[in-house]
Amino acid sequence: MRLGLTIPSDLFTNTHFPEIVRTADRCGYTDAWSYESFSSDAFAPIAAAAMLTDRMRFGCAIIPVFTRPAPLIAMSAVTVNELAGGRFILGLGISTPNIVEQWMGVPFNKPVTQVRETVEALRAIFKGEKVTMKGAKVKMDGFRLDLPITNPPKIYLGAQGAKMLRLAGEIGDGLITNFITPETVGPMLDHTREGMRAAGKDPSSLDVVCRIMCAVDEDENVARTLFRRALTAYVTVPQYNNFFREIGYEKEATIAIDSWNKGDRKKALETIPDEMVEKIFMFGPAEKCRKRLDDYARAGITTTALQFSSFARTPEERRAKVLKAIERLATV
Numbered sequence: 001m002r003l004g005l006t007i008p009s010d011l012f013t014n015t016h017f018p019e020i021v022r023t024a025d026r027c028g029y030t031d032a033w034s035y036e037s038f039s040s041d042a043f044a045p046i047a048a049a050a051m052l053t054d055r056m057r058f059g060c061a062i063i064p065v066f067t068r069p070a071p072l073i074a075m076s077a078v079t080v081n082e083l084a085g086g087r088f089i090l091g092l093g094i095s096t097p098n099i100v101e102q103w104m105g106v107p108f109n110k111p112v113t114q115v116r117e118t119v120e121a122l123r124a125i126f127k128g129e130k131v132t133m134k135g136a137k138v139k140m141d142g143f144r145l146d147l148p149i150t151n152p153p154k155i156y157l158g159a160q161g162a163k164m165l166r167l168a169g170e171i172g173d174g175l176i177t178n179f180i181t182p183e184t185v186g187p188m189l190d191h192t193r194e195g196m197r198a199a200g201k202d203p204s205s206l207d208v209v210c211r212i213m214c215a216v217d218e219d220e221n222v223a224r225t226l227f228r229r230a231l232t233a234y235v236t237v238p239q240y241n242n243f244f245r246e247i248g249y250e251k252e253a254t255i256a257i258d259s260w261n262k263g264d265r266k267k268a269l270e271t272i273p274d275e276m277v278e279k280i281f282m283f284g285p286a287e288k289c290r291k292r293l294d295d296y297a298r299a300g301i302t303t304t305a306l307q308f309s310s311f312a313r314t315p316e317e318r319r320a321k322v323l324k325a326i327e328r329l330a331t332v
Helices: 014-026 043-050 070-083 097-103 111-126 162-171 185-198 220-235 238-246 250-261 265-271 274-280 286-299 315-331
Strands: 004-006 031-034 057-060 088-093 131-134 139-143 154-158 174-178 208-216 282-284 303-308
Touching: 014 043, 014 315, 031 043, 031 208, 031 303, 043 057, 043 070, 070 088, 070 111, 070 139, 088 111, 088 174, 111 131, 111 154, 111 162, 154 162, 162 174, 162 185, 174 185, 185 208, 185 286, 208 220, 208 286, 208 315, 220 238, 220 250, 220 265, 220 274, 220 282, 238 250, 250 265, 282 286, 286 315, 303 315
Parallel strands: 004 031, 004 303, 031 057, 057 088, 088 154, 154 174, 174 208, 208 282, 208 303
Antiparallel strands: 131 139
């Protein structure tokens, strides 16, 4: 399994950003994956990180297909990939209605069609073609990218539900997941492999990237409490709520969102059991975390995008602890 981490971090922005990339590179981490929701964009950190190491592979996990037109995604992806010497993977996904509609003001509809047509458009652009497309969702008239494309970026798809998981296998080059457990990922990967077989691909070649929030060598009681709060914030989002029901937490997801919608935040939080937090997040001694990573590898995860956290009192202390955790996890 490839050992990767998530960049950037709120602790490693601005002048501190090189510290986390160089530490990970020195410790043998193979990957760094960015994200995009309501803080940093996903492309800029990759462009910066590519200047700091010539060994690591980079990816976005994920770029929402609704918030940028396909030509703009192509421009950013090719630029970053050329800067990284072909080491970049473009991760696409649908995000959530909260982010797309409420925050970005973009209609969120026909997500499967949006993904399929975006990927189709990008594949054509990456070939250097002059592209005209009149799809149900993606439209352009005569766009051609005026950049040399040495290596067309690979396209991975973020997916949770069965339809999107199969689509990832059919039209994607890999799969991106989050909030999964080693115990629940198997049926999800079956859907993706079905899509691969339908497209004539070898299912054994599937690269599965998994973002895992972790707190290595942190107090387990503190981590459990704070991660429970983080998990509650996701469980009470309708799209994620459906996902947690599908992976076996139907009772917890139902009570949590019903309580949240009635204004009972305390009950929603208390509904999330320790067992659920401990399976979805990774925390405690480095040795325990390393064993959990082995569980993910056996379950079919091939690449991690670990999102390191520390609960120390000051930013300086938290930065030091995260850097130490990166080192510890690579060596146990």
